[in-house]
Amino acid sequence: MSPELQIALQNAINGLLLGGTYALVAVGFSLVWGILNVVNLAHGSLVMLGAYVTYWLYTRYRLDPFATLPLTGLALFGLGYPLQRLVINQVIRASFLITFLLTFGLDLLVTNLALAAWTADVRAVTTPYSGRSLALGPLALPLVRAIALLVALGAAAVLQVLLTRTRLGSAIRATASDLEAARLMGIPVARVYALTFAIAAATAGVAGGLISLSFPIFPAMGAGYTLIAFVVCVLGGLGSVPGAFLGGLLLGLLQTYAAAWLGPNYDNIVAFSVLVLVLVVRPAGLLGRVERFRG
Amino acid sequence: MRRVWRLAAPVAIGIAAGLTPAPAAAGDVLRIGAPLAATGAEAREGALAKQGYDLWAETVNARGGLKVGAKSYRVEIIYYDDQSKPQISAELTDRLISQDHVSFLLGPYGSPTTFADAAVAEKYRIPMVEANGAARKIFAQGYRYVFGVLSPADEYAASMLKAAATLVPRPQTVAILAADDLFSLEVANGARDWAEKNGLRVVYFQKYPVGVADLSAPLTSIKSLRPDILLGSGHLQESLLIMKQAQTLDVSVGFYGFTVGPTTPDFVTALGPAAEGVFASSQWTPDVKYRGPVFDTAAAYAKAFERKYGFVPDYHAAESSAAGLVLQLAVEKAQSVEPAPVREALASLDAMTFYGPVRFNAQGLNDRKPMVTVQIQQGRVVTVWPREVAAAKAIYPTPPWSARK
Numbered sequence: 001m002s003p004e005l006q007i008a009l010q011n012a013i014n015g016l017l018l019g020g021t022y023a024l025v026a027v028g029f030s031l032v033w034g035i036l037n038v039v040n041l042a043h044g045s046l047v048m049l050g051a052y053v054t055y056w057l058y059t060r061y062r063l064d065p066f067a068t069l070p071l072t073g074l075a076l077f078g079l080g081y082p083l084q085r086l087v088i089n090q091v092i093r094a095s096f097l098i099t100f101l102l103t104f105g106l107d108l109l110v111t112n113l114a115l116a117a118w119t120a121d122v123r124a125v126t127t128p129y130s131g132r133s134l135a136l137g138p139l140a141l142p143l144v145r146a147i148a149l150l151v152a153l154g155a156a157a158v159l160q161v162l163l164t165r166t167r168l169g170s171a172i173r174a175t176a177s178d179l180e181a182a183r184l185m186g187i188p189v190a191r192v193y194a195l196t197f198a199i200a201a202a203t204a205g206v207a208g209g210l211i212s213l214s215f216p217i218f219p220a221m222g223a224g225y226t227l228i229a230f231v232v233c234v235l236g237g238l239g240s241v242p243g244a245f246l247g248g249l250l251l252g253l254l255q256t257y258a259a260a261w262l263g264p265n266y267d268n269i270v271a272f273s274v275l276v277l278v279l280v281v282r283p284a285g286l287l288g289r290v291e292r293f294r295g
Numbered sequence: 296m297r298r299v300w301r302l303a304a305p306v307a308i309g310i311a312a313g314l315t316p317a318p319a320a321a322g323d324v325l326r327i328g329a330p331l332a333a334t335g336a337e338a339r340e341g342a343l344a345k346q347g348y349d350l351w352a353e354t355v356n357a358r359g360g361l362k363v364g365a366k367s368y369r370v371e372i373i374y375y376d377d378q379s380k381p382q383i384s385a386e387l388t389d390r391l392i393s394q395d396h397v398s399f400l401l402g403p404y405g406s407p408t409t410f411a412d413a414a415v416a417e418k419y420r421i422p423m424v425e426a427n428g429a430a431r432k433i434f435a436q437g438y439r440y441v442f443g444v445l446s447p448a449d450e451y452a453a454s455m456l457k458a459a460a461t462l463v464p465r466p467q468t469v470a471i472l473a474a475d476d477l478f479s480l481e482v483a484n485g486a487r488d489w490a491e492k493n494g495l496r497v498v499y500f501q502k503y504p505v506g507v508a509d510l511s512a513p514l515t516s517i518k519s520l521r522p523d524i525l526l527g528s529g530h531l532q533e534s535l536l537i538m539k540q541a542q543t544l545d546v547s548v549g550f551y552g553f554t555v556g557p558t559t560p561d562f563v564t565a566l567g568p569a570a571e572g573v574f575a576s577s578q579w580t581p582d583v584k585y586r587g588p589v590f591d592t593a594a595a596y597a598k599a600f601e602r603k604y605g606f607v608p609d610y611h612a613a614e615s616s617a618a619g620l621v622l623q624l625a626v627e628k629a630q631s632v633e634p635a636p637v638r639e640a641l642a643s644l645d646a647m648t649f650y651g652p653v654r655f656n657a658q659g660l661n662d663r664k665p666m667v668t669v670q671i672q673q674g675r676v677v678t679v680w681p682r683e684v685a686a687a688k689a690i691y692p693t694p695p696w697s698a699r700k
Contacts, residue, residue: 014512124565214539
């Protein structure tokens with residue numbers, strides 16, 4: 001295998017693994033945006049909280065980070081539900097600007113509380129198997145990140161089944177497509193909103209847990225992930241799980257190849273150029289439906 | 296909104312009074328200002344610098360203060376939190392001079408804030424002795440009142456390459472990854488220049504944005520180039536990322552070196568065994584063999600620091616204490632607390648301290664002090680270069696990842 005081909009293939013692996021993380025971060029963000037019509041700028045701070053839950057469970061109690069992912073998800077679900085009922089729900093019919101302000105404030109609050117509680121120290125979850133990788137000929141497949149991609153795929157599949165095959169899923173989708181009709185059919189809209197937000201928080205928490213296994217964590221880490229989630233949603237389309245996944249993988253690949261061929265300073269330039277292109281050519285995103293953008 | 300913490304007379308005076316012959320007379324106080332990060336990106340380092348300043352002030356006051364003629368001045372440091380922001384730091388410097396009427400300034404943490412504050416100090420002609428801004432650009436402005444006790448930025452990476460050049464077999468090639476900021480780029484360019492002049496081939500040189508989330512693409516390129524040395528010039532978070540991703544992508548080089556990261560306790564805690572063998576440069580370590588007034592030897596300084604704060608100091612604290620010490624030496628040499636004569640005394644100072652030799656060139660840079668190179672061995676940071684001060688021999692090459700447990 002020529003060295004160029006080897007580098008290109010290795011970067012395909014790198015990009016897909018990065019994209020898997022992006023996808024799971026973005027799924028919840030997309031759900032909240034598509035269904036509650038709230039751009040949750042505090043989404044990244046929920047990812048950060050998930051990372052810290054995993055970190056503390058591992059360092060305090062030596063619990064395996066993969067095994068504790070359901071706990072991390074549950075913890076964030078428990079936080080997300082009242083957060084929506086008590087805070088986000090206050091502005092659910094308000095203008096975009098108001099929801100922006102509220103969630104931005106929430107993000108600052110959570111980040112700074114984390115800073116006060118846990119200091120600015122940079123930490124990492126380092127398990128005995130953290131550094132392992134599988135050799136695929138001359139290529140390396142980082143073990144933890146590969147498992148993380150599978151977990152992300154699994155979580156997304158569960159979410160997709162939940163949305164398309166359960167009563168709750170039908171209620172969520174009904175609320176999203178026609179609020180008034182859903183209310184007339186007796187769907188408890190407030191509860192559906194809170195559940196949707198809590199599910200989104202749980203996926204953010206799981207994403208954070210997976211991130212803590214491969215990347216350094218610190219209280220201010222969330223902001224970057226909110227931005228990533230935003231881009232992924234625009235690329236893939238709102239409120240759709242497959243869309244978020246496709247958008248995430250695409251962004252991961254784009255950034256990795258841009259960094260490899262042009263330099264790491266160009267990864268965002270390329271990613272945002274493609275974002276603008278998609279907005280011009282296909283404003284609803286690659287898998288989005290145009291109706292969502294009415295009104 | 297601005298959080299203000301003013302440090303009045305150090306409490307320890309009362310305790311120390313029993314041990315020392317003559318505490319300073321209550322009347323004469325020398326006020327020194329220091330804008331310093333207590334919040335923001337540099338909060339951690341700012342706290343370390345403050346501990347260094349405080350230890351100096353306390354030590355001086357316990358010994359009876361600064362002696363100027365028949366008078367003794369008790370040192371009082373006024374701190375303001377600059378939130379790690381250059382603009383705010385400059386405003387606070389102005390406030391320290393024009394409202395608090397401080398006689399002298401100690402520097403903030405970091406090159407960008409120091410760069411901003413230096414301009415204000417120069418405008419008012421108040422001597423500023425700084426210990427935490429190493430970018431050469433600070434000293435290229437023709438300022439006459441700004442003095443830096445630390446070795447300049449280009450030394451950070453060059454000292455590691457100098458150490459590498461003494462290893463057997465001698466490394467031939469180097470790959471450099473640098474964060475895209477003033478200080479990190481100055482360091483990386485210094486490394487490239489040194490390497491090219493000294494027979495090391497630079498096979499890869501790449502900038503990345505500060506706080507980058509993923510570096511697997513550049514590391515993949517580096518892997519195919521098989522350099523002997525991988526040099527990272529950036530910040531703690533990125534040095535952790537590079538080591539983690541180098542490990543999982545199986546990028547094995549003989550010499551990993553970082554300008555920032557490995558000397559902080561977070562590095563070993565976060566990486567565990569993967570931190571083993573990593574090199575770093577340091578302004579100072581407790582191993583260095585310097586001796587000078589007030590703090591005596593480097594080891595004695597480390598002990599005094601540990602007694603007060605409960606952990607072994609790294610260079611951030613030591614260089615900050617050294618800045619205070621240098622100001623003290625200049626005041627005592629000038630026998631004055633007026634800015635102009637103290638500025639002259641600083642410019643002509645030639646002293647040996649626990650931190651190393653201090654002599655400023657025409658730009659205000661201390662170009663006499665060499666940096667040291669350290670390596671993580673058995674989870675501890677040990678000095679391995681220069682040989683005269685080394686506590687252990689460098690372990691080279693680092694075994695490939697496949698041969699590690």
